[in-house]
Every structure is written in structure tokens, then in C-alpha cells.
Amino acid sequence: MNESVLEASGIGVRFGGVRALHDVRIAVRAGEVCGLIGPNGAGKTTLFDVLSGIRPPDAGRVLLDRTDVTRRSPAWRARHGMRRTFQRQQLFGQLTVAENLVVAQEGGRWRRGGSARARARAAEVLSVCGLSELAGAYPGALPVGLARMAELARALAAPPRVLLLDEPASGMTDGERQQLAAVVRRLAADEECGVLLVEHDVGFVMDLCSRVVVLDLGELLAEGSPADVRADPAVRDAYLGTTESGPAASAECDPPSPR
Incomplete structure (x- = not known):
């Protein structure tokens, strides 16, 4: 079994008197696609903020390739192989899609054209993501779905060890x-990247992921294969009983994290 590229244990976060996360543990192995699901307000986005370094936890620690990164910045984690996409588009609107990928490889600094190596890698990733014809487009002109795919492409511009x-x-x-599913599967299988995804489309998660983690009220509710999680009575009562019989839940409603 592949080793974990990302581990978190004992994670606790409070927003004033509200307990957002309590004693949460999670691990993502190299080459694995792991899903993170749960009701609105379960703590999924807060956990992502802790894993990516946006919010330090009040308790617990985070390891990236067995290195303790609990107090490391998001930029440090990115330089060492952690990438993240967000619910809201984070692309640079004044740059083309291809230029966004070049900047992502050059530490966020833009110099016109970029290096030949960065341009070649950008073209390769855009091809994998089915975006070659949109290389010269500006993000603001793209439909939502294509803009999300472009943000994924930017996250892959420098090969990640773990992708959130x-x-x-x-x-x-x-x-x-x-x-999207094809790109994620290829990334995990061919490049042994660990992938952790939050998604309210339960069917998408169950089809794509080999393992699923469920949060509820800031605590770990269940973990296992998609079949085991789907059959778990506690998960059905807390979440799947509504999402699988009706429309997918709305966007995550965790307490706001400071940016």
C-alpha cells in the first residue's frame, strides 16, 4: 500500500464559541483519490483551510510527506507539492488561461512570455485538460465549468504531490x-498524486473515489469504501438520506475563514 502524502491528526478549530472541528484525522495516500463529504456546516472547507495552511488549527498537526507543516504557510506548502482549488475562481483575470499556468510555475511572478519550459508545460497540461483551444482566452469570458477546469489546469502546472x-x-x-474525472484518475494513476476532493455531488464522489471520509458537526462520522459509506446507517441519517433522494446540497456553509 502506498504511503500517505498528506496526514492530519487531532485537528481542532474553534470560531469564538463555535466548535468547527474536533479531533479530526484524515490521510491521503499517493495515487489515491479520496472524497470528503458531509452536510452543510460539517467542517469540510474549514478542514481544507487547515490542510492548505490558510488557517492554523487550534489543536492537532498536519504532515506533508511526513514533514510537520502545521505552522508552514500556504506558499511553502505549494512549493513542496501541495496544490488547492477553491469554490470561487482564483485565476488572474488580466492574464490568459495559458499565462495563468505559466505564472503558477514561476512563483506567481509574471514576466512577459515566461520561460520556454513553462510555456511547454502549460501547453501539455492544457491538452490533458481539454483546454488547448482556450489557451489564449481570458478567464472572465469562460463559462463556469470551463473556468473550473482552467483552475484545475493551473493547479497542475507544476506537478503536485497532493491536490485538494x-x-x-x-x-x-x-x-x-x-x-474532470478522467484528468483526476490519470493524475493519480500515472503521477501517483494523492487527491482529496470536497464535492456535494454524491454520485460523482462515489464513482471517482476509492475511499470516502464523512464529516458531521465537525467530527469524523465514517470512513471507508464508497459501498461501505453508502450503506452506513449513520451516514444515511446525517447526509445521504437527503442528498441521494433529491437535489445535491448547496454550497458549504462553514463559518467564514479569514483570508
Whole structure:
């Protein structure tokens, strides 16, 4: 079994008197696609903020390739192989899609054209993501689904060790979701990247992920294969009983995290 590229244990976060996370543990192995699901307010986005370094936990620690990164910055984690996408588009609107990928490889600094190596890698990633024809487009002109795919492409511009995807399929067409799933599977299988994704489309999660973690009220409710999680009575009572019989839940409603 592959070793974990990302581990968190004993994670606790409070917003004033509100306990957002309590004693949460999670691990993502190299080459694995792991899903993180749960009701609105369960703590999923807060956990992503802790894992990516946006919010330090009040308790617990985070390891990246067995190195303690609990107090390391998001930029440090990115330089050492952690990438994240967000619910809201984070692309630079004044740069083209291809230029966004070049900047992502050059430490966020833009110099016109970028290096030949960065441009070649950008073209390769755009091809994998089915975006080659949109290389010269500006993010603001793209439909939501394609903009999300472009943000995924930017996260892959420098090959990641672990990828955190926050609502990646939101706003996508069926065809775009299939493309997204294909890219994620290829990334895990061919490059042994560990992938952790938050997604309210339960069917998408169950089809794509080999393991699923469920949060409820800031605590770990269940963990296992998609079949085991789907059959768990506690999970059905807390979450799947509503999401699988009706429309997917709305966007995550964790307490706001400071940016």
C-alpha cells in the first residue's frame, strides 16, 4: 500500500464559541483519490483551510510527506507539492488561461512570455485538460465549468504531490465532469498524486473515489469504501438520506475563514 502524502491528526478549530472541528484525522495516500463529504456546516472547507495552511488549527498537526507543516504557510506548502482549488475562481483575470499556468510555475511572478519550459508545460497540461483551444482566452469570458477546469489546469502546472479540490464539479456539464474525472484518475494513476476532493455531488464522489471520509458537526462520522459509506446507517441519517433522494446540497456553509 502506498504511503500517505498528506496526514492530519487531532485537528481542532474553534470560531469564538463555535466548535468547527474536533479531533479530526484524515490521510491521503499517493495515487489515491479520496472524497470528503458531509452536510452543510460539517467542517469540510474549514478542514481544507487547515490542510492548505490558510488557517492554523487550534489543536492537532498536519504532515506533508511526513514533514510537520502545521505552522508552514500556504506558499511553502505549494512549493513542496501541495496544490488547492477553491469554490470561487482564483485565476488572474488580466492574464490568459495559458499565462495563468505559466505564472503558477514561476512563483506567481509574471514576466512577459515566461520561460520556454513553462510555456511547454502549460501547453501539455492544457491538452490533458481539454483546454488547448482556450489557451489564449481570458478567464472572465469562460463559462463556469470551463473556468473550473482552467483552475484545475493551473493547479497542475507544476506537478503536485497532493491536490485538494474544493467543489471541482460545480457548474460543469456532464461532458465536463467526465473530463474532470478522467484528468483526476490519470493524475493519480500515472503521477501517483494523492487527491482529496470536497464535492456535494454524491454520485460523482462515489464513482471517482476509492475511499470516502464523512464529516458531521465537525467530527469524523465514517470512513471507508464508497459501498461501505453508502450503506452506513449513520451516514444515511446525517447526509445521504437527503442528498441521494433529491437535489445535491448547496454550497458549504462553514463559518467564514479569514483570508
